[in-house]
Amino acid sequence: MKTEYLIIGNSITGVSCLEAIxxxxxxxxxxxxxxxxxxxxSRPLISYYxxxxxxxxxxxxxxxxxxxxxxxxxxxxxxxxKIDVAEKEVHLDSGEKLKFQKLLISTGGKxxxxxxxxxxxxxxxxxxxTKFQDAREIEDYLQANDITKAVVLGAGLxxxxxTEGLLKRGLKVSLVELADRILANTFDRKASSILEEALxxxxxxxxxxxxxxxIDSSRGAIKKVVLRKGKDIPTNLLIIAIGVRPNLNLVKDTxxxxxxxxxxxxxxxxxxxxxxxxxxxxxxxxxxxxxxSLMAIWPVASHQGKVAGLxxxxxxxxxxxxxxxxxxxxxxxxxxxFGITNPPAEAKNxxxxxxxxxDRGSYRKIxxxxxxxxxxxxxxxxxxAGIFSQLIKDKIDVSSFKKDLLSDEFGLLVLPTEYxxxxxxxxxxxx
Amino acid sequence: MLKNSMRAKRxxxxxxxxxxxxxxxxxxxxxxxxxxxxxxxxxxxxxRPVSRIxxxxxxxxxxALQCRHCDDAPCLYACLTGxxxxxxxxxxILHNADKCVGCxxxxxxxPYGVIRPDFEKKKIASKCDLCxxxxxxxxxxxxxxxxxxxxxxxxxxxxxx
Numbered sequence: 001m002k003t004e005y006l007i008i009g010n011s012i013t014g015v016s017c018l019e020a021i022x023x024x025x026x027x028x029x030x031x032x033x034x035x036x037x038x039x040x041x042s043r044p045l046i047s048y049y050x051x052x053x054x055x056x057x058x059x060x061x062x063x064x065x066x067x068x069x070x071x072x073x074x075x076x077x078x079x080x081x082k083i084d085v086a087e088k089e090v091h092l093d094s095g096e097k098l099k100f101q102k103l104l105i106s107t108g109g110k111x112x113x114x115x116x117x118x119x120x121x122x123x124x125x126x127x128x129x130t131k132f133q134d135a136r137e138i139e140d141y142l143q144a145n146d147i148t149k150a151v152v153l154g155a156g157l158x159x160x161x162x163t164e165g166l167l168k169r170g171l172k173v174s175l176v177e178l179a180d181r182i183l184a185n186t187f188d189r190k191a192s193s194i195l196e197e198a199l200x201x202x203x204x205x206x207x208x209x210x211x212x213x214x215i216d217s218s219r220g221a222i223k224k225v226v227l228r229k230g231k232d233i234p235t236n237l238l239i240i241a242i243g244v245r246p247n248l249n250l251v252k253d254t255x256x257x258x259x260x261x262x263x264x265x266x267x268x269x270x271x272x273x274x275x276x277x278x279x280x281x282x283x284x285x286x287x288x289x290x291x292x293s294l295m296a297i298w299p300v301a302s303h304q305g306k307v308a309g310l311x312x313x314x315x316x317x318x319x320x321x322x323x324x325x326x327x328x329x330x331x332x333x334x335x336x337x338f339g340i341t342n343p344p345a346e347a348k349n350x351x352x353x354x355x356x357x358x359d360r361g362s363y364r365k366i367x368x369x370x371x372x373x374x375x376x377x378x379x380x381x382x383x384x385a386g387i388f389s390q391l392i393k394d395k396i397d398v399s400s401f402k403k404d405l406l407s408d409e410f411g412l413l414v415l416p417t418e419y420x421x422x423x424x425x426x427x428x429x430x431x
Numbered sequence: 432m433l434k435n436s437m438r439a440k441r442x443x444x445x446x447x448x449x450x451x452x453x454x455x456x457x458x459x460x461x462x463x464x465x466x467x468x469x470x471x472x473x474x475x476x477x478x479r480p481v482s483r484i485x486x487x488x489x490x491x492x493x494x495a496l497q498c499r500h501c502d503d504a505p506c507l508y509a510c511l512t513g514x515x516x517x518x519x520x521x522x523x524i525l526h527n528a529d530k531c532v533g534c535x536x537x538x539x540x541x542p543y544g545v546i547r548p549d550f551e552k553k554k555i556a557s558k559c560d561l562c563x564x565x566x567x568x569x570x571x572x573x574x575x576x577x578x579x580x581x582x583x584x585x586x587x588x589x590x591x592x
Contacts, residue, residue, distance in 0.1 A: 016508075042511050048532060058530070061513035299509040299540055306508070327539040334548070336539045382535055384485075384544030386505075411544065412496060413487040423542060424444055424499070 003028035009106035010034035013279030013305035020309025050165030109244035125222035155182035159241035198331035278304035285321030340375035439522035449578035455570035462569035478551035497559035
């Protein structure tokens with residue numbers, strides 16, 4: 001009998017999963033359920049769309065024939081409403097019930113909405129920023145109204161990419177952040193301050209250690225926000241980007257285990273046999289802590305999707321874990337970060353090396369734990385950063401080449417000969 | 432059916448034979464230029480392509496490093512746009528410049544550090560394509576001391592002609 005695979009979610013996790021299934025099983029029926037209306041698109045590119053750098057068509061990460069080539073039935077604009085674990089079926093909003101033999105839950109994340117007074121009354125001009133639909137609605141709103149100023153709440157990656165898109169469109173942006181610096185979870189103080197200055201130079205007002213406590217609106221449209229420290233900012237556009245959390249709606253009333261995200265084992269299976277979870281919704285293994293954690297980043301989502309797919313199709317494959325990493329360009333400054341970038345002062349077992357090159361606009365930092373890399377920041381110059389990600393992953397002792405880590409000539413040649421040869425001749429290197 | 436586990440031809444580095452002449456870079460740049468002519472390419476072709484080779488040298492050791500065309504390539508997982516892809520016929524990891532937005536996710540995960548940001552025309556990633564437009568990789572063809580050689584999918588040495 002043919003295996004029936006059901007995948008909920010059509011972003012990179014679901015797509016990687018179906019590609020992996022097809023590597024192993026060319027016949028089994030695959031159904032993908034998506035609540036989106038468009039074929040596929042890359043969520044991180046919505047800021048490019050908002051900033052008019054990409055058209056809607058260019059946001060697809062797989063071509064339009066992809067689903068047909070892979071013999072996949074794609075149900076767009078369809079909401080999976082319930083998982084019946086005992087019956088092995090998923091109930092759709094259409095009333096239809098889909099049986100499965102193997103299920104992948106890749107429902108991603110959803111934006112966190114803080115309780116702000118007046119938010120409910122403000123139906124117009126307030127948006128989140130995680131899906132294409134959000135970018136589209138902001139676009140339509142900007143076209144229909146004469147908007148020159150925006151407020152973005154939250155200076156994490158999403159808030160900042162949105163800020164950049166709005167700045168590119170010529171808007172003035174006030175960025176409001178509760179922490180004492182931007183990108184507090186991604187960078188150290190130095191890197192944050194370099195980026196803050198660059199953003200300010202592009203016309204962005206950065207308001208730190210403050211938050212929005214009230215929204216005033218008139219006839220259902222936002223007119224101004226009131227900050228906790230008492231300041232008012234008149235605006236017709238507010239983007240809420242304080243964070244994303246796993247979309248657990250489907251598992252809440254089931255026997256599927258979840259913590260912050262859906263708990264998965266080394267094969268990305270949940271506590272229920274034949275039900276897998278991967279991507280932003282899953283809580284998988286963190287290589288740096290050996291615990292499980294949420295890692296809502298694209299490379300982890302695609303890798304987990306692939307591993308889940310292989311396991312679902314009957315090719316046992318272990319997920320060895322990952323660690324957090326980001327590549328993001330802000331105000332024209334490229335940055336790459338890995339793992340622990342801002343060790344607390346009391347963390348005595350962590351050693352920090354750093355180097356600033358004002359002339360070349362570059363800042364680099366390496367964080368070591370017992371001579372093994374556990375984190376890094378590259379700002380301005382990002383070439384060859386990937387070599388460091390491999391050093392972290394392979395837990396390489398850097399004692400013999402510590403002095404070269406921040407050198408401009410850093411490359412494979414400074415690595416111990418044996419490891420270097422293993423790297424160049426070895427195989428099967430994964431993210 | 433998409434086979435992601437297929438092997439590509441690959442370039443093997445024999446660092447003990449490398450003399451550090453860097454001809455590999457010259458021919459890499461030439462092969463990826465518009466004219467594909469060394470004289471025209473180096474005398475005024477704008478923009479001159481970036482080399483897809485990372486040439487490393489320290490004391491007596493040197494070698495030319497280019498994309499390893501991994502069986503299970505990290506850059507494929509990281510690419511936000513689908514610009515980076517595995518060619519179904521040859522197993523090569525190739526890059527579609529039209530789709531690339533220069534997010535540098537591939538640079539973040541490449542364990543060899545062999546993907547370059549290219550700012551010349553449009554901001555995009557640039558890497559070795561095993562000379563997709565030629566029969567044989569230019570760097571291998573022109574290496575005077577066979578410090579880089581080409582092997583087929585099974586690991587057997589390949590020579591031009």
